[in-house]
Amino acid sequence: MTSHLNGIILESQNFRENDRVLIFYSQELGKVEILVRGARKIKSKLNPFVSPFALLELVVAPGKSFYHLIGGEVKRYFKGVSSDYKKIIHATNLFRRISVLINLHRPDQKISVLLIRFLEKIDQIDPKKVQIIYYACLIKLLSLLGYRPEIKQCFECRKDAKLLGENIYFDFEKGGICCFKCRENRISAVKINSKVLEILHNLLYKNFDYLENWHFDEKSFLAAQNIIKKFYRWHLK
Numbered sequence: 227m228t229s230h231l232n233g234i235i236l237e238s239q240n241f242r243e244n245d246r247v248l249i250f251y252s253q254e255l256g257k258v259e260i261l262v263r264g265a266r267k268i269k270s271k272l273n274p275f276v277s278p279f280a281l282l283e284l285v286v287a288p289g290k291s292f293y294h295l296i297g298g299e300v301k302r303y304f305k306g307v308s309s310d311y312k313k314i315i316h317a318t319n320l321f322r323r324i325s326v327l328i329n330l331h332r333p334d335q336k337i338s339v340l341l342i343r344f345l346e347k348i349d350q351i352d353p354k355k356v357q358i359i360y361y362a363c364l365i366k367l368l369s370l371l372g373y374r375p376e377i378k379q380c381f382e383c384r385k386d387a388k389l390l391g392e393n394i395y396f397d398f399e400k401g402g403i404c405c406f407k408c409r410e411n412r413i414s415a416v417k418i419n420s421k422v423l424e425i426l427h428n429l430l431y432k433n434f435d436y437l438e439n440w441h442f443d444e445k446s447f448l449a450a451q452n453i454i455k456k457f458y459r460w461h462l463k
């Protein structure tokens with residue numbers, strides 16, 4: 227019995243001598259592993275369907291350890307992504323990073339939509355802005371996967387973020403911000419400021435169209451970027 231799966235390739239790994247295994251995120255089944263027999267041979271008939279940065283409809287059959295690719299169709303190809311080095315790097319990194327955190331066979335419509343929106347957005351965007359969309363997508367995906375950082379109030383005493391002034395700390399273990407008083411004895415807390423918090427807030431809660439045209443302070447963006455990177459790595463442990 228075959229199934230049609232719509233989605234995108236998160237990763238592709240070499241397998242045995244001539245094969246490849248795709249880590250595919252589908253609307254129907256969530257993350258699945260699909261074996262592509264002979265994918266590493268130049269003349270493989272299946273290769274056109276193994277395009278990264280494309281919306282694919284793959285026809286698969288269940289196998290012992292993997293699904294097996296039988297055929298497929300490229301529904302939409304994001305040419306703007308595959309023709310720009312910076313975009314390729316960011317899309318590859320994002321998908322690889324997020325793939326590790328996603329469990330097999332747990333479809334989530336919101337994740338599917340976000341991954342496609344990410345490709346749609348970076349496809350047409352100025353390459354200089356790719357980084358903003360990348361970090362926004364990473365923090366949004368982390369949230370959808372159950373790691374939403376608490377950035378609206380101190381996770382301990384619940385004091386509103388707006389009342390914290392510049393005494394704001396981000397605690398990686400708790401995954402959120404805390405006030406000066408509650409940060410005591412928390413070794414995984416680092417000092418941030420209201421500008422960095424605003425950037426984190428926008429990346430998490432604003433949509434890609436807004437973020438594309440958004441003007442922000444570079445130095446604070448760099449600090450927010452480091453918080454997100456470290457926050458991500460914390461969840462890999």
Ligand SMILES: [Zn+2]
Nearest residue numbers: 380383405408
């Ligand atoms: Zn507090």
